[in-house]
Amino acid sequence: MQDTPKYPGTVAVVTGARKGLGRLIAGHFLDEGARVIGISRGEASLTHASYEHHAVDVGDDDAVRALFAKIARSPGKVDIVVNNAAVLTSIHAMLMPAPRAEEMVRTNFLGSFFVSREAAKLMRKAKYGRIINIGSMAATLEPIGDSVYAATKVASMTLAAVLAKEFAGYGITVNTVAVTALETDMLDQLPREKVDAAVAGLPIPRFATPDDIFNVVDFLASPRSSYITAQTVFLGGVHS
């Protein structure tokens, strides 16, 4: 932790906080002095005095609403939301089972919408909020096998752009950080040679580090970033 933490008195909601990038981001916010509310379908994997975990499926609208009703009572505010929860099934379109496709749409896209909608209702009162979606290089690289996953990530970017307009009057910004490959368990679902080839084709041909991502998250989460909304920041030189 640095001498001067970035997020004292700040409440951050992180979805998909049990593992992978979500867990890393939740830990980063905790290290920087935030109170973190983690959401995932499974039980908590983080233990910290400033961390509370809720086993909620972000794709379940009723469950998300009920959770934010609790948050409205205590702590009564949300400053930052990181929509990170995502699932990935990588398989040729002709072989994609409908339930897997629907799960990706529900979690990756609708989950971001449900959480953003409920968080914005709380942020509105404070006239302040930072909503950050975790996007993917798949949105522009359009990898074979990732038809539905990539489409959900593009849809999330469009969602962010429209929400940015609807929420701007309330001091809420909505942006996306589109990450490249990071060594997380999600990568285990992809053929290693496919990932390596994608990374080798990047302008900066290496895997992302957690700090690469924290750097952009901190930038978008900063109170100084009040004039930055509806933007997607791609890592590694990927561009649209």
Added chain:
Amino acid sequence: MITRDVVDAIIFRALEALNAERDPDDQIEMSPATPLFGVDAALDSLEFVSIITDVEASLNVDHDLDVSLADDRAMSRPQSPYATVETLREYILEITEGA
């Protein structure tokens, strides 16, 4: 169970919050007949969003009633429950009955 007077008070409190941000000569009338939604609405679209979310929040936080005022039931009615303060109040009483 929440009463009619309590619901009216919640809605009027939300309207008062909007009036606090309006010009003195452009105040929303505090009346059961005040139109909230539709062609005759006294509110613009953002103010309408504010009313619905403020009322939802008050029902949740102050009265422990986790209700959605913008769900399928509300949207699919032939007559909008948002038409006036009175129709909104009656809709809230209906969906919270027994809660």
